[in-house]
Amino acid sequence: MADEDGQWRLTNPYGLGFAGLSGLPEEHLPTPPKRVASVQGSGFDSELLGFAEELREEGMSVGTSELLDAFHAIGFVNWSSMAEFREALATTIAKSPEDRRIFDIIFDRFFFRAAEAQAVRMEVNEPSNRIDGETADLDELRRQIADALQDGDDAEIRDLARLAIAAFSQQQTSGVLGVDVQRIRRSLGLRSEPQPDLPADDPRREGTPREQLRKFEQELRRELERAEIEKTSELPAKRPLTELDRSLPSGPVQDLAQVHRVVAQLKRRLATQGHELRGHRRHAQVDVRATMRASLQTGGVPVELKFRPQRPRRPEIFVLCDVSTSVTSASTFFLSVMHALHDAFRKMRSFVFIERISEVTDVLARERDFRAAAAAIATDAGVADVSGYTDYGRVWTEFLELIEDELHPRATVIVLGDARTNGRPPREDIFARVCERAGRTYWLNPEPQLYWNYGDSVISAYEQYATRAFECWRTDQLEEFVKALTQPGVSG
Amino acid sequence: MAANPTSVAEVNAGLRDVGYLPGDSTALVSFLATKLGKPVLVEGPAGVGKTELAKALAKYLGRELVRLQCYEGLDEAKSLYEWNYRKQLLRIQAGAGGGVAGFEHGDPVDVSWDSVQNDIFGEEFLLTRPLLEAISSPEPVVLLIDEIDKTDQEFEAMLLELLSDFQISIPELGRIDARTHPIVLLTSNNSRELTEALKRRCLYLWLDYPESEHELQIVRMHEPDLSETVAAKLVEVVRMVRELDIKKPPSLAESIDWARALLLLGAQDIDETVFKETLSVIIKHRTDLDLVADRVGVKLTQQNAPA
Structure with missing residues (x-):
């Protein structure tokens, strides 16, 4: 972050209307950096513009007016505090919790890389402080780290991470950061769950707070990465954020709590959606x-x-959810969605199906807790005892039989399923009759659109009759659907 | 009296003095709001102190708080200004009387109509509503636009002029510029996405449930007589309850209410019985009550058993 000609002009060195700096008290002024040879695109403003550019690459809309605000804002904060600087940028640039998440990831990455790039250019190396392994010392260190992790602040955790690396990574590194991080964590004996076999005064006995552990691992990863950069004197290629980084996966390893947080918000949205229209x-x-x-x-x-x-139009909703093995990972997601929908709409009937159909309206209405509801569905719903292969044709026939008289133009039918028939007849003619009678029919498919109609997927046969088919395995796609669902005046 | 903070730490201390414990980003954003003169959009779950922040800020800065509570169907007449129809009618009727009196002098009706129509759209007949009041006040104020997400999108669009230029256009009068710049806080429970245009003009602050330690401080500050152990236990229990999937998780305000209730009851510890008796202070849904009593109640017994 050096200026091109190596000194800081106090009047207005940033070009972009950066008026605040000149009026700053002495202690808030940035310290002049050392002169560095050949910096491309120098100056602080271009660094910040580069940062904004990275944010835009990740799909955040950062307007010029917001950037101007950011420049104004950082004129008023204390630059020596990372937290203040970060918050000042965040408050002017990231305008929603989702944006804030992306902002934080990119902020860490960008400024970490910027600093490292500088270090490589200036050939700065931190003195390596390997600790020569004396077992007694290491045990003491283990204890110290665990102790401090119970209630250490961020800076302390960072120092600890460096100590841990110095002490425990003498062995050949595996070349994969994640593996190394886990190995160090294991050799420290840190776990989030309680370890009752340890002595009573050991701080690890009660388990390390999960949040602290996560921070610690993050710092470990960063320090390892730094060491790697130091060794090779070049930055690794930066990787664009995956969907996994930015939103919720629907895979079986998903953090259920996180799904619930989003669904909880969805509930609120559902409760008020349509009003603004x-x-x-x-x-x-x-x-x-x-x-x-x-x-x-x-x-x-x-x-x-x-x-x-x-x-506002309160739709009557019929939900059918596929719970067969081909959608196992998605059905947890779908069931929690169904659960959430139940809170928002009073007139709603829910069904689950595999080979046959089974109504679960009562189960969902009775059980407040999602896990209990899922368990009840798995045991009582009467779908567990069949072959486990979806038979869509049969499902439609039974569904139509069950509720034919109740379908009317104001009803909405939602199907959650992958439309994989396992070679059985899809019977789209019966599905067409369902669509005809209901006002609107939506199909939510947990598979990416790429896989639609491959193999035994017959989604196109159904899609032509449905009001719309959605790809839906992430929460933002779900929101898209919710918008369509609550929109008034959409005729079926 | 009227404070003019020069650093984040000062704002932090100032807010503490008036009984509001700000988080780091809260203090920083408040400070920036005073410096940049930009409105602040505060979002977060219900009951984490969004409205309180505005009140505290007003108190700390020694400014008056002008509050506009938003609701569905709120329109310009109730938020910006309104013509005082009754007074205008009276004026016209009085004017008509004058016209009759002057009728003998020939063609006086036109004259009085001219004067009347110039007259009835003057400031005298203008009823100021919160927004106009905020910008026309001779002393700078803190303007709180509460629960902006409850309004229609049209209303948001109408706010844009006010928020970016601090001016209001009244067709009959022309433009009214702000005499003083208010500090504007908009709060939202995030029940609907606000428009990009509005967000663009604001600083953004996300207030979440505070961390345990911070919440403990807040509870202790509001109810200093509550013993420390009970307060710590209370915060821990509330945290447990929030982790459950319930319809309405307990807010910070409800933690404080609960603390007050426990204090009045003279509870020395939160055990299962006390918890069940006072549960209704923090849980407001029947279905939630059962779930929480079931889950957390059991945990409390388990905790107490070995001790």
Whole structure:
């Protein structure tokens, strides 16, 4: 972050309307960096622009006005504090929790890389402080680290990470960061769950707080990466964020709690969604009675028009959820979605199916806890005892039999499934009849669109009758769907 | 009285003095808001102190708090300004009376109509509503636009002019510029996505449930008489409850209410019985009650058994 000609002009060195700096008290001024030879795209402003550019590459919309704000804002904060600098940037650039998550990842990566790039250029190497292994010392170190992890702050954790690397990675590194990190963690004997076989005064006995452990691993990873860069004197290629980094995977290893956090938010959204769209048709109907009453206040002149309130459309929903083995990983996700929908819509009936169909409305209405509901569905729903292969044709027939009389144009049918028939007849003609009777029919497919219609997937046969088919295995895709679902005035 | 902070630490200390314990980013964003003059959009779950922040900020800066509570269907007449119809009618009627009196002098009706129509759209007939009040106040104020997510999108669009330029256009009068720049806080429970245009004009602050330690401090500050052990236990239990999947997780405000309740009951410890008796302070749904009593109640017994 050096200036091109190696000194800091205090008047306005940043080009971009960076007025705040000149008025800063002495202690807030950035310390002039050492002169560095040949820096491409030098200057702090271009660094920050580069940062914004990386954010944009990851799909955040960072406008020029926001950047200007950022430049203004950092003029007022203390530069020597990483946290303040970061918060000042975040508050002006990242405008939603999702954006903030991306911002944090990119911030760490960008400034880490920037600093490392600088270090490589300047050929700065940190003195390696390998600890020669004396067993007694190592045991003491283990204890210290575990102790400090119980309630250490971030800086302390970073120091500990370096110590741990110095002490425990004398052996050949595996070349894969993740493996090394886990190996060091294991040799420290750190676990999040309690370890009752350890002596009573050992801080590890009660288990290390999960959050602290995660931070520690993160620091380990970073320090290892740094050491690697130092050794090879070049930066590894940066990797674009995967969907995994930025949102929730639907895989079996997914963090259920995280799904729930998002679904919880979804509940709130569902509860209010549609309300904001009411404004469009606010002028539809004048309430004559109310208008007349109001006009009494103004001597019979109807100055204020009163309108009939518009009730948001509360759809009646039928949900069918595939719980067969081919969608095992997705069905946890889907079941939690179904669970959430149950809270939001009063008129809703839920079914699960594999080979046959089974109604689970009562189970979901009764069980508040998702895990209990899932367990109840698995045991009581009466789908567990069949072959485990989906038979869509049979499902449609049974579904139509069950609820034919209740389907009407205001009803919405949602199918959660992968449309893999295992070679059995898809019977799209019956599905067409369902679609015909219901107002809207949506299909949510947990497979990426790429795999649709490959193998035994017959989604296209159904898609032509459904109102819309969605690819849905991430929460943001789910939100997309929720928007469509609650939109009023979409005729089926 | 009117504080003009020069550093984040100062804001932090100032907010503490008026009884609000800010997190690091809260203090920083508040400080930037005073410096940059930009509105702040505060989002987060219900009951984490979004509205309290505005009140505390007003108190600390020695400014008056002007509050606009948003709801569905809120419109300009209730938020910006409204013409005082009744007064205007009176004026017209009074004017008409004058017209009759002057009728003998020939063609006086037109004259009085001219004067009347110039007259009735003057500031005298303008009822100021919170937004106009905030920018026309001679002393700078803190403007709180509460629960902006409850309004329609049209209302948001209307706010844009006010938030970026601190001015309001009234067709009959022209543009009214701000006499003083208010500090604007908008709060949202994130129940719907706000428009990009609005977000672009704001600083963004996400307030989440505070960390245990921070929450403990807050509870202790509000209820200093509650013993430390009970307070710590309370925070721990609330944390456990929040981790469950329930309809309405207990907010910070409810933790404080609970602390007060425990204090009034003179509870020395939170055991299963005390917990079950006072559960309704933090849990507001029937179905949640059962779940929480079941899960957390059992844990409390287990904890107490070995001790």
